[in-house]
Amino acid sequence: MKDIDSETQEVTSYVRDRMSGDLPPKFVEDVMSDVYRTPQRRRGWIGWPLFAGIAAAAAGAALVGIGLSMIDRDGVGGDPTPTPSVSASPEASATPTPAVDPCGAVGPVPPERPPLSFPPLTDAGSRATVIVDRLCVHDSAGTKFEVVTRLGAGTDVLLADGPLANEGLDWYWVFFSWLPGDPPNSPDFTMGWVAAGPTGQTPTSIRVDPPRCPDTVTADVVGAMSSLARLQCLGTAPHEVTGVIHGCTDYFVTGEPEWLFTECLNLFNPDGTPSNLFIFFAPGLDTAGLDEGDVVRVIGHVGDPAASECRALTDVSITALERAGLVLRCRSAFVVSEIEVTGYLEPPQ
Amino acid sequence: MREIVREAQAGRTEAFEVLVQHFGPQMYRLASAIVGPDDARDVAQETFIAAWRDLPRLREPDRFEPWLRRIAVNRSRNMLRGRQRHPAISIDRPGAADHLAGAGDFREAAHARQALDGAFAGLSVDQRAVIVLHYAADLSIREAAESMGVAVGTAKSRLNAALRRLRAAVEGQP
Numbered sequence: 001m002k003d004i005d006s007e008t009q010e011v012t013s014y015v016r017d018r019m020s021g022d023l024p025p026k027f028v029e030d031v032m033s034d035v036y037r038t039p040q041r042r043r044g045w046i047g048w049p050l051f052a053g054i055a056a057a058a059a060g061a062a063l064v065g066i067g068l069s070m071i072d073r074d075g076v077g078g079d080p081t082p083t084p085s086v087s088a089s090p091e092a093s094a095t096p097t098p099a100v101d102p103c104g105a106v107g108p109v110p111p112e113r114p115p116l117s118f119p120p121l122t123d124a125g126s127r128a129t130v131i132v133d134r135l136c137v138h139d140s141a142g143t144k145f146e147v148v149t150r151l152g153a154g155t156d157v158l159l160a161d162g163p164l165a166n167e168g169l170d171w172y173w174v175f176f177s178w179l180p181g182d183p184p185n186s187p188d189f190t191m192g193w194v195a196a197g198p199t200g201q202t203p204t205s206i207r208v209d210p211p212r213c214p215d216t217v218t219a220d221v222v223g224a225m226s227s228l229a230r231l232q233c234l235g236t237a238p239h240e241v242t243g244v245i246h247g248c249t250d251y252f253v254t255g256e257p258e259w260l261f262t263e264c265l266n267l268f269n270p271d272g273t274p275s276n277l278f279i280f281f282a283p284g285l286d287t288a289g290l291d292e293g294d295v296v297r298v299i300g301h302v303g304d305p306a307a308s309e310c311r312a313l314t315d316v317s318i319t320a321l322e323r324a325g326l327v328l329r330c331r332s333a334f335v336v337s338e339i340e341v342t343g344y345l346e347p348p349q
Numbered sequence: 350m351r352e353i354v355r356e357a358q359a360g361r362t363e364a365f366e367v368l369v370q371h372f373g374p375q376m377y378r379l380a381s382a383i384v385g386p387d388d389a390r391d392v393a394q395e396t397f398i399a400a401w402r403d404l405p406r407l408r409e410p411d412r413f414e415p416w417l418r419r420i421a422v423n424r425s426r427n428m429l430r431g432r433q434r435h436p437a438i439s440i441d442r443p444g445a446a447d448h449l450a451g452a453g454d455f456r457e458a459a460h461a462r463q464a465l466d467g468a469f470a471g472l473s474v475d476q477r478a479v480i481v482l483h484y485a486a487d488l489s490i491r492e493a494a495e496s497m498g499v500a501v502g503t504a505k506s507r508l509n510a511a512l513r514r515l516r517a518a519v520e521g522q523p
């Protein structure tokens with residue numbers, strides 16, 4: 001029998017030995033060869049890593065019956081294929097309803113952006129279809145803000161917030177695919193603001209359908225729901241789900257309250273398949289002894305009051321849109337108030 | 350380094366090449382420790398391509414290194430999950446057994462190594478990552494947790510679980 005120090009020394013030595021070896025020949029050249037062919041993803045967009053919760057929208061749609069790809073396009077005029085294109089051009093749009101948003105005069109971004117409407121979230125979480133061609137998408141809710149792309153008639157979008165009144169128009173924050181056919185977890189699945197029509201009137205540039213909520217709430221279902229669908233369908237009521245503790249992955253923004261940014265564990269389904277539900281432990285909850293592979297029954301909720309105060313801790317300024325998305329992520333976080341370990345399963349590989 | 354990262358963020362490939370040269374060996378060794386030498390090159394290469402692609406989105410250039418490590422850990426995870434297998438570790442690698450502390454006899458060292466290989470292959474990817482980051486890359490638990498995108502408590506828990514399994518393998522040796 002060896003003592004613990006000796007065993008630890010052997011383990012340490014073994015692990016150090018694994019972490020050895022020289023860089024293979026031509027490694028740098030091969031990497032750079034790929035780099036020259038790879039475009040960079042520019043900032044200004046809300047991408048997958050920061051908004052994984054939102055990006056689960058389409059997967060959620062499939063599960064809760066609001067599949068974006070299933071939208072009936074009958075009666076929608078124009079090109080049925082979404083044809084977003086990158087253009088910050090200020091020229092007049094070809095849209096049949098130029099009075100709604102002629103894309104405005106793209107110029108210097110005003111220092112004050114209109115506030116987001118948290119709360120309430122009225123139509124947020126709903127799906128919608130663009131019913132005019134070349135609908136302008138701005139990076140904030142106003143015609144003066146940069147036009148980041150245009151959406152073709154028939155493009156499926158998910159409403160993340162709205163309506164928000166500005167300049168006499170109702171604006172929606174929409175979630176859409178940057179490229180037609182992109183999977184929902186693509187980094188290019190992104191967001192922007194569109195004018196739906198004159199304030200207080202029925203939208204004329206998009207057709208809004210109400211969200212459909214799931215009949216049953218499981219870790220799988222909640223994990224796949226969009227952030228807004230969670231808030232609309234689950235409210236703040238407690239819900240019980242079961243799953244297997246796994247781990248937290250790929251979240252690189254630090255913020256506060258810290259427990260909403262760091263104390264997250266990915267909950268897998270009891271059969272080991274990913275549920276994509278990240279759970280967050282409310283302060284004071286006893287989580288000592290919890291380990292990967294533990295089968296747990298948890299009671300949790302979304303819309304935790306602490307979430308509305310969440311903010312990123314960074315010395316680099318982030319856009320209003322990104323801040324809003326961060327709040328949205330925090331608000332839709334599944335906060336656990338009770339947890340009970342009921343068994344153990346080998347963690348999925 | 351911060352300025353080089355900023356230049357690479359602006360799309361200057363020559364700046365990024367400096368980063369690849371500087372961090373390449375470290376990322377290769379990290380990948381090698383987690384997924385094994387056979388797949389390490391692919392993981393390291395994918396790590397840098399992903400880093401280049403998403404570099405403009407890195408908000409804090411000072412955090413480039415932990416950010417890069419996190420990408421490497423995630424790529425290692427994807428590699429292992431994608432192939433649904435654990436890497437086979439050869440005990441015949443020159444000098445491997447010689448580095449085992451406290452193993453004066455080569456055969457004993459080889460047996461210990463074999464036991465540890467088996468135990469290490471049985472660890473989850475996240476357990477492998479935390480033990481490599483902490484014991485081989487000399488990161489603190491907090492730094493290792495940051496590199497994996499998990500809470501400190503989660504990293505500690507994984508480290509303890511991994512150590513238990515590896516110690517058990519050592520304990521079983523003569």
